[in-house]
Amino acid sequence: MPSAVTVAVVGARDQAKELGRKGTASDITLYNAVRDGHAVTLIEPTQFPDKFGSLLFALGMADRTLFVVDALSREVAETAAVVDLFETPVDMALGPAVGETELRRAFKGTRLETAPAAPLDFPKLRAALDGWAASEAPGDVIVRIDHAFPVKGVGAVALGVIRRGTLKAHDKLRLYPTEKTVEVRSVQVHDVDVPTAATGERVGVAIKGIDADELSRGQTLAPEGSLRVATTLSATVDKPCRYYKGTISEGLVGNLLVGLQLVPARVTGGAVGGPLTLETDRPVVFAPGEATFLADLSAAPGPRIAGRLRISAS
Numbered sequence: 001m002p003s004a005v006t007v008a009v010v011g012a013r014d015q016a017k018e019l020g021r022k023g024t025a026s027d028i029t030l031y032n033a034v035r036d037g038h039a040v041t042l043i044e045p046t047q048f049p050d051k052f053g054s055l056l057f058a059l060g061m062a063d064r065t066l067f068v069v070d071a072l073s074r075e076v077a078e079t080a081a082v083v084d085l086f087e088t089p090v091d092m093a094l095g096p097a098v099g100e101t102e103l104r105r106a107f108k109g110t111r112l113e114t115a116p117a118a119p120l121d122f123p124k125l126r127a128a129l130d131g132w133a134a135s136e137a138p139g140d141v142i143v144r145i146d147h148a149f150p151v152k153g154v155g156a157v158a159l160g161v162i163r164r165g166t167l168k169a170h171d172k173l174r175l176y177p178t179e180k181t182v183e184v185r186s187v188q189v190h191d192v193d194v195p196t197a198a199t200g201e202r203v204g205v206a207i208k209g210i211d212a213d214e215l216s217r218g219q220t221l222a223p224e225g226s227l228r229v230a231t232t233l234s235a236t237v238d239k240p241c242r243y244y245k246g247t248i249s250e251g252l253v254g255n256l257l258v259g260l261q262l263v264p265a266r267v268t269g270g271a272v273g274g275p276l277t278l279e280t281d282r283p284v285v286f287a288p289g290e291a292t293f294l295a296d297l298s299a300a301p302g303p304r305i306a307g308r309l310r311i312s313a314s
Helices: 052-061 074-083 100-106 122-129
Strands: 003-011 021-025 029-035 038-044 064-069 090-094 117-119 142-151 155-164 166-168 172-176 181-189 192-194 196-198 202-208 220-222 228-240 253-258 261-270 276-286 291-295 305-313
Touching: 003 052, 003 074, 038 052, 052 074, 052 142, 052 253, 052 261, 052 291, 064 074, 074 305, 090 100, 142 202, 166 181, 181 196, 253 276, 253 305, 276 305
Parallel strands: 003 038, 003 064, 064 090, 090 117
Antiparallel strands: 021 029, 029 038, 142 155, 142 220, 155 202, 166 196, 172 181, 172 220, 181 192, 181 202, 228 276, 228 305, 253 261, 253 291, 261 276, 291 305
């Protein structure tokens, strides 16, 4: 049975090109590798650190993280602070200038302190990737869109990763957070037409009933009624960033990553350590209890990530 995994490749730059063939490129760059029916999608945050969202999007799309450390720099330190908050498995690959003892000391108190680590070796990494797969996620299908474009003779095509369930040609789904219902005209996996695609696979979805300019990153294809949409959210701080210099409390203005939606948000109520109320500047789609990430782009010095939250509709 075919299997798939999506991997964020963060830390040192320009590493994924050694592991796959270049595909879609924007603020994130995707690389693809298919061997013996196993499909690997690798994502690099091309515009990080200048564009902080680039790192958030790469990690938000991934089933696993490959953290390549070739130096202990400010950029690597901020990356580590963000990776520590995400819950996907992480493996570290160390460049020749970085010792494991030094690395463990630098990441003391984070989940990276005990994460698997090995010297950077691309042949071994390729072999390891062939054994990685997305965890099974049964239930209603969820496809998070990361890019979209028009195709002559086909119409609107959305690119995205299936985060849950199975996607089938001719499915009728809602395009969240809009109220539009669309039909899946066809499904492709690595440019091959398929009748169905499963969790972890990156798909091209030809969509009937909408124009390409109506599609954007962060939108989600899922059955009607399976997800929630709101602008006022209740939240609890699940894990604060240990290096963030501010506090997640009333008055904080930041950006909230919900799925692949990165939206301006303000903490409008609540106290430190207690339930919070957040207001977003536009509707966001989410599943109750979903992990979200609050960034403070004005934070200085220190990382621009404030913490991981769990949200529900107020």
